[in-house]
Amino acid sequence: MKETIRAAFVIARRDFTAIIFSKSFIIFLAGPLFPLIIAIAASGLGKQVNEDIDRPIIGVALDAADSAAILAAREKLVTNLGENGVPELIRLDGVDPNDPDIADQLDKAARPLTAILSGSLETPRLTGSARDIQRWQGRMALLSETALSRSEPVQVQAQAVASTGSATKRNRLVVAQGGQVILILLTMILAGMVLSNLVEEKTNKIIEILAAAIPMDAIFLGKLFAMLGMAIVGITVWATLGFVGLTLATSGLPNLPVPAVGWPIFCVLMILYFSMAYLLLGSLFLGIGAMAATVREVQTLSMPVTMGQLLVFFLAAFSVTKLGEPVEWAAVLIPFSSPFAMIARAAQMDNLWQHGVALVWQAMFTLIIIRFSVILFRRNVMKSGNSVVKKGLLATLLAFKR
Amino acid sequence: MTFVPPEIAVEARNIVKRFDGDVAVDGIDLSISRGSIFGILGPNGAGKTTTLRMLLGIIDPDEGERFLLGSPDPISRAHKVGYLPEERGLYQSMKAYDAIAFMGALRGLPLAEGRERGRQMMEDHGLGDAADKQIRQLSKGMAQTVQLLGTIVHEPELIILDEPFSGLDALNQGKLERLIRAQADKGVTVIFSTHVIAHAERLCEEIAIVAHGKIPFMGKVSTARDRLRPQVHLETRNLDGPWRSAIPAECQPLGHNWHFTLPESGVEPLLRALIEGDAGIQSLSIERPGLHDAFVSIAGEAVAKKMEEDAARDQTEEAA
Numbered sequence: 024m025k026e027t028i029r030a031a032f033v034i035a036r037r038d039f040t041a042i043i044f045s046k047s048f049i050i051f052l053a054g055p056l057f058p059l060i061i062a063i064a065a066s067g068l069g070k071q072v073n074e075d076i077d078r079p080i081i082g083v084a085l086d087a088a089d090s091a092a093i094l095a096a097r098e099k100l101v102t103n104l105g106e107n108g109v110p111e112l113i114r115l116d117g118v119d120p121n122d123p124d125i126a127d128q129l130d131k132a133a134r135p136l137t138a139i140l141s142g143s144l145e146t147p148r149l150t151g152s153a154r155d156i157q158r159w160q161g162r163m164a165l166l167s168e169t170a171l172s173r174s175e176p177v178q179v180q181a182q183a184v185a186s187t188g189s190a191t192k193r194n195r196l197v198v199a200q201g202g203q204v205i206l207i208l209l210t211m212i213l214a215g216m217v218l219s220n221l222v223e224e225k226t227n228k229i230i231e232i233l234a235a236a237i238p239m240d241a242i243f244l245g246k247l248f249a250m251l252g253m254a255i256v257g258i259t260v261w262a263t264l265g266f267v268g269l270t271l272a273t274s275g276l277p278n279l280p281v282p283a284v285g286w287p288i289f290c291v292l293m294i295l296y297f298s299m300a301y302l303l304l305g306s307l308f309l310g311i312g313a314m315a316a317t318v319r320e321v322q323t324l325s326m327p328v329t330m331g332q333l334l335v336f337f338l339a340a341f342s343v344t345k346l347g348e349p350v351e352w353a354a355v356l357i358p359f360s361s362p363f364a365m366i367a368r369a370a371q372m373d374n375l376w377q378h379g380v381a382l383v384w385q386a387m388f389t390l391i392i393i394r395f396s397v398i399l400f401r402r403n404v405m406k407s408g409n410s411v412v413k414k415g416l417l418a419t420l421l422a423f424k425r
Numbered sequence: 426m427t428f429v430p431p432e433i434a435v436e437a438r439n440i441v442k443r444f445d446g447d448v449a450v451d452g453i454d455l456s457i458s459r460g461s462i463f464g465i466l467g468p469n470g471a472g473k474t475t476t477l478r479m480l481l482g483i484i485d486p487d488e489g490e491r492f493l494l495g496s497p498d499p500i501s502r503a504h505k506v507g508y509l510p511e512e513r514g515l516y517q518s519m520k521a522y523d524a525i526a527f528m529g530a531l532r533g534l535p536l537a538e539g540r541e542r543g544r545q546m547m548e549d550h551g552l553g554d555a556a557d558k559q560i561r562q563l564s565k566g567m568a569q570t571v572q573l574l575g576t577i578v579h580e581p582e583l584i585i586l587d588e589p590f591s592g593l594d595a596l597n598q599g600k601l602e603r604l605i606r607a608q609a610d611k612g613v614t615v616i617f618s619t620h621v622i623a624h625a626e627r628l629c630e631e632i633a634i635v636a637h638g639k640i641p642f643m644g645k646v647s648t649a650r651d652r653l654r655p656q657v658h659l660e661t662r663n664l665d666g667p668w669r670s671a672i673p674a675e676c677q678p679l680g681h682n683w684h685f686t687l688p689e690s691g692v693e694p695l696l697r698a699l700i701e702g703d704a705g706i707q708s709l710s711i712e713r714p715g716l717h718d719a720f721v722s723i724a725g726e727a728v729a730k731k732m733e734e735d736a737a738r739d740q741t742e743e744a745a
Binding site for chain 2: 026029030033036037041045223224227228229230231232233234235236237238401405
């Protein structure tokens with residue numbers, strides 16, 4: 024075992040430095056910038072479009088007194104609901120409130136109208152598309168009622184408390200979901216890279232030298248930890264840049280809800296569970312990728328692998344609101360979804376011992392997957408003998424040598 | 426507990442390897458003494474590489490046992506072994522001296538020491554200027570030398586070279602032969618496979634001939650040669666006389682030249698009969714058979730021909 028760890032370190036150091044000091048690593052680090060820029064641009068554009076589309080203008084075709092009253096009522100409601108909370112009203116002078124063909128006025132107004140309010144305050148009628156009527160009927164009723172009551176706006180005094188039971192539960196759920204999303208995104212982006220990790224060795228025939236010099240488990244472990252190290256460097260850079268950017272942009276960090284275990288432990292658990300998720304999926308991908316002879320084969324394999332990752336994510340995400348239920352226990356116990364389910368637990372439950380157990384459970388499965396990957400690699404790629412049959416499955420799994 | 430004598434570096438007992446049902450190695454027995462230069466001779470596809478890979482622990486035999494430096498688990502002896510595979514491979518982005526150090530580190534040599542030794546070895550082999558170059562910037566010959574240096578940087582007790590002369594020009598083949606001898610002089614056991622008989626003949630004390638996954642001969646080169654009788658080349662002035670009874674009856678002259686296998690009775694009775702029988706000796710030479718003749722005799726004409734074709738293909742590729 025000691026030799027395996029030493030040899031794994033030699034492989035990890037070679038791979039890690041080869042990646043970190045390559046030019047392509049800069050591109051890798053800049054990778055998240057592209058979706059970020061696209062997301063910012065898309066959301067800005069979307070917001071603008073939404074503002075343009077969603078600014079409704081309702082034409083008011085009431086008699087003079089009712090028109091004045093409803094316009095005054097709008098001003099009152101804006102005080103509490105805000106400008107976007109109440110549709111803009113424009114008076115339609117010279118239009119008969121009881122005109123049966125009032126729909127014709129929708130296209131005649133100087134500005135495009137969403138709908139027309141006609142009739143009287145007591146019996147208002149809204150003319151427009153079914154969708155707009157459904158959307159604004161309530162607000163127009165509220166405006167009419169306010170206009171009829173002629174009441175003054177009431178100022179509600181605010182008395183905020185630190186937290187309530189339901190708010191805490193809700194907030195922790197948000198943290199749990201957020202933690203899961205971050206974890207799965209990082210794992211999806213980074214673990215897939217392991218797929219092609221042995222292609223270089225096989226293409227360059229270096230695998231023969233490695234296989235003759237060190238235990239095969241050491242090659243797999245070394246490669247996995249090198250990629251994990253690279254991923255953690257990347258995440259550290261992204262997190263630092265994100266922190267600095269957020270601090271500069273918003274003069275301080277947003278006031279986030281506190282997870283059940285507290286932020287410091289939650290952050291540590293995020294790192295640990297990311298590592299475990301990465302190692303679990305990475306060891307599987309490394310094993311699958313090791314069977315591929317060419318980059319093309321790796322590309323072919325990457326689609327079902329991504330789908331598999333999504334399935335794991337869906338299971339974990341589905342179970343986040345079902346603490347203690349069978350489905351959540353399944354997510355906790357299935358090794359591949361376990362890190363995601365456990366980070367959700369960290370956000371919602373404050374006992375720590377369960378994380379120790381989960382981490383040991385996940386680490387154990389990582390080693391088992393590596394062992395299986397090594398056996399498959401030796402049998403299918405290196406064309407090595409029938410040691411499983413001879414030694415027995417358990418002995419093969421425990422023999423952490425080749 | 427199986428006992429392997431300490432003077433034995435490598436031992437294989439009836440090892441068998443099958444690939445998809447086809448037998449690649451069919452019950453090979455090997456015993457290689459420490460400190461010797463041992464050649465494994467055979468054409469491509471005979472089972473040489475598979476045998477070496479099993480001895481090294483890269484693959485496991487389907488049947489039989491193998492012991493490397495006394496251990497049935499070859500990887501556990503890896504730090505005392507150097508291996509140059511037939512298909513050369515190095516990380517292209519690595520610097521040359523670093524590649525040597527990395528190969529040493531794989532086998533337990535501290536990286537810093539490996540780097541120091543790597544630079545020195547490259548200097549000693551006239552490649553000092555290339556030490557800081559990336560592997561991809563080196564010529565094929567230089568890269569092969571770097572890999573060879575990486576094979577010995579950790580000062581192994583046993584060196585296994587799979588077709589080490591393949592792809593090398595004559596100059597580098599000579600260098601490699603000198604390096605192998607130098608290692609053997611230090612007491613290192615060197616095992617190499619080849620399909621060029623001349624290398625084995627020049628370098629090896631012992632050989633194993635591999636054909637169709639079996640070893641029809643293993644032993645000293647001289648023993649292989651001694652399996653054949655020396656050949657007599659005789660030129661006589663007379664074509665007939667009492668001396669004719671001294672040479673095999675079936676031997677027919679080509680002009681005044683006679684070629685035949687030295688009779689069991691030896692040289693002296695033959696000479697006496699030729700002189701006393703008035704053969705009129707113009708010239709006489711008695712040639713000991715070469716390893717090639719021994720190989721043909723042991724492995725068969727077809728195997729020898731295939732091996733010659735492999736060697737010729739190598740030369741063509743090298744020239745290209």
